[in-house]
Amino acid sequence: MRIEKHPILEFQKGAKIKFLFDGRELEGYAGEPVAAALHAAGVRVLSHSHSHNRPRGFWCAIGHCSSCNMRVNGVPNIRVCIEPLAEGMVVETQKGRGRLDV
Amino acid sequence: MIKSSAQVVIIGGGIMGAAIAYNLARKHCREVVLVEKNYLTSGATGRCGAGIRQQWGTEMNCLLSQKSVKIFENLPEELDYPAVLIAFKQKGYLFLIYTGTEMELFKRNVALQNRLGIPSRLVSPREAKDLVNHLNTEKLLGGAYCPSDGHANPFHVTQAYAKAAKRLGVNVFTNTGVTGILKDRGRVAGVATERGVIKCETVVNCAGGHAGIIAAMAGISLPVYPERRQVMVSEPVDRIQDPMVISLTHHLYIQQQPHGPFIMGMGDPNEPRSFNIKSGWRFVVETARAVCTVLPPLKDLRIVRQWAGLYDMSPDAQPVLGESPEVKGFYTAAGFSGHGFMIAPYTAKLMAQSVLGEKPEMDIAMLNYHRFASGELVLEPAVV
Numbered sequence: 001m002r003i004e005k006h007p008i009l010e011f012q013k014g015a016k017i018k019f020l021f022d023g024r025e026l027e028g029y030a031g032e033p034v035a036a037a038l039h040a041a042g043v044r045v046l047s048h049s050h051s052h053n054r055p056r057g058f059w060c061a062i063g064h065c066s067s068c069n070m071r072v073n074g075v076p077n078i079r080v081c082i083e084p085l086a087e088g089m090v091v092e093t094q095k096g097r098g099r100l101d102v
Numbered sequence: 103m104i105k106s107s108a109q110v111v112i113i114g115g116g117i118m119g120a121a122i123a124y125n126l127a128r129k130h131c132r133e134v135v136l137v138e139k140n141y142l143t144s145g146a147t148g149r150c151g152a153g154i155r156q157q158w159g160t161e162m163n164c165l166l167s168q169k170s171v172k173i174f175e176n177l178p179e180e181l182d183y184p185a186v187l188i189a190f191k192q193k194g195y196l197f198l199i200y201t202g203t204e205m206e207l208f209k210r211n212v213a214l215q216n217r218l219g220i221p222s223r224l225v226s227p228r229e230a231k232d233l234v235n236h237l238n239t240e241k242l243l244g245g246a247y248c249p250s251d252g253h254a255n256p257f258h259v260t261q262a263y264a265k266a267a268k269r270l271g272v273n274v275f276t277n278t279g280v281t282g283i284l285k286d287r288g289r290v291a292g293v294a295t296e297r298g299v300i301k302c303e304t305v306v307n308c309a310g311g312h313a314g315i316i317a318a319m320a321g322i323s324l325p326v327y328p329e330r331r332q333v334m335v336s337e338p339v340d341r342i343q344d345p346m347v348i349s350l351t352h353h354l355y356i357q358q359q360p361h362g363p364f365i366m367g368m369g370d371p372n373e374p375r376s377f378n379i380k381s382g383w384r385f386v387v388e389t390a391r392a393v394c395t396v397l398p399p400l401k402d403l404r405i406v407r408q409w410a411g412l413y414d415m416s417p418d419a420q421p422v423l424g425e426s427p428e429v430k431g432f433y434t435a436a437g438f439s440g441h442g443f444m445i446a447p448y449t450a451k452l453m454a455q456s457v458l459g460e461k462p463e464m465d466i467a468m469l470n471y472h473r474f475a476s477g478e479l480v481l482e483p484a485v486v
Contacts, residue, residue: 050338050361050362066337066406069337075402076339077337077404096340097338097339097340097362098339098340099339099342100236100339100340100342100399100400100402100403101402102235102236102399
């Protein structure tokens with residue numbers, strides 16, 4: 001779902017591009033938040049709570065709440081609500097808290 | 103309604119006040135009242151790095167922490183509080199040694215600790231790296247490691263003590279600031295609070311960085327002063343680090359909590375004496391730089407929060423414990439200099455014995471503050 005027309009805001013879309021979400025090829029617009037592209041594609045579960053493994057979705061949308069932490073191009077804990085989408089990006093649902101590259 | 107009289111009034115709702123309240127009540131001291139200006143753990147306890155170590159450089163600090171670790175090990179049973187919340191984990195402390203002077207210091211400290219039965223040891227840079235895989239061993243001469251050091255949750259430990267104390271009849275009044283100490287013929291006669299006067303003959307000053315202000319209300323000059331320390335914490339990540347990593351060279355400590363976040367603190371040697379507990383961006387930048395030097399893979403961590411609190415510093419970085427020679431009935435448990443949480447369980451036990459006129463099971467006479475007048479101080483060297 002996307003808002004195509006808004007009474008105040010104008011959306012300037014980038015080029016239509018492809019990216020991978022958990023192995024599925026999806027489409028979005030270059031430069032929009034990864035989370036926006038996922039939302040448009042019907043993806044509602046972005047992460048899971050650490051203690052109870054409950055599904056977590058789009059929440060604060062401004063990079064504060066960590067509800068949308070995902071693995072992007074192999075890097076864990078990326079806040080996809082503020083991460084610009086790029087061609088060929090590999091977005092994955094994160095298992096666990098994310099491991100630092102030691 | 104506040105109590106109009108009590109046998110003992112404890113000032114300060116941190117770990118020390120709560121633990122002393124519990125120990126007094128357990129020894130059947132009647133009518134113990136604890137007053138706290140804000141809320142329990144609102145001061146240094148709730149802002150501390152939560153570490154518990156026995157690797158100290160003075161015998162007193164070693165003994166107080168060693169005996170406290172024994173109490174921490176059985177605290178859930180003793181206080182009937184969930185072990186998962188107290189979260190006492192013994193994953194060790196690894197001191198990093200970068201200079202010859204530090205090497206000499208840690209050789210002496212480890213010898214002292216071993217003599218007292220603390221299982222610390224010097225380790226090579228190689229062994230240090232085995233303990234903490236992501237450690238940068240460049241310029242490292244070695245380390246000092248004690249496997250039974252660790253950390254616990256300061257909020258829950260304080261709540262555990264406070265709840266156990268309440269079950270034994272202690273009255274806890276939060277949001278109750280102290281405005282004065284009443285005296286009568288050279289001894290304590292009561293405590294004036296924002297909610298009324300509590301008559302009592304015994305006061306225990308556990309006010310942390312504010313202990314000097316409370317003492318001054320009784321006309322006592324206490325050489326304990328406040329000094330800010332800043333802390334920051336990262337997002338949680340999978341566990342990669344067991345021991346607390348600590349460096350005197352960098353004034354730095356880095357701990358990974360059981361649920362994943364890293365807690366990082368760094369002391370500023372030029373920090374002035376003051377009640378300032380503001381957080382600053384400079385701390386984040388400088389601490390991050392030091393952390394990335396010592397543990398480079400932490401460069402990918404995101405910092406989510408920072409805060410500050412007060413160390414209650416004493417001139418020799420050892421606590422001030424005991425009754426005032428000038429004002430009878432005025433007891434002090436302050437000046438913990440950044441290690442109050444870890445020595446609280448045993449210190450509180452000794453303080454309760456002392457307050458009730460018993461001979462404390464360990465002689466703490468040398469920790470009373472007359473020691474500062476004589477000028478013969480044994481300075482604790484291992485403070486961050």
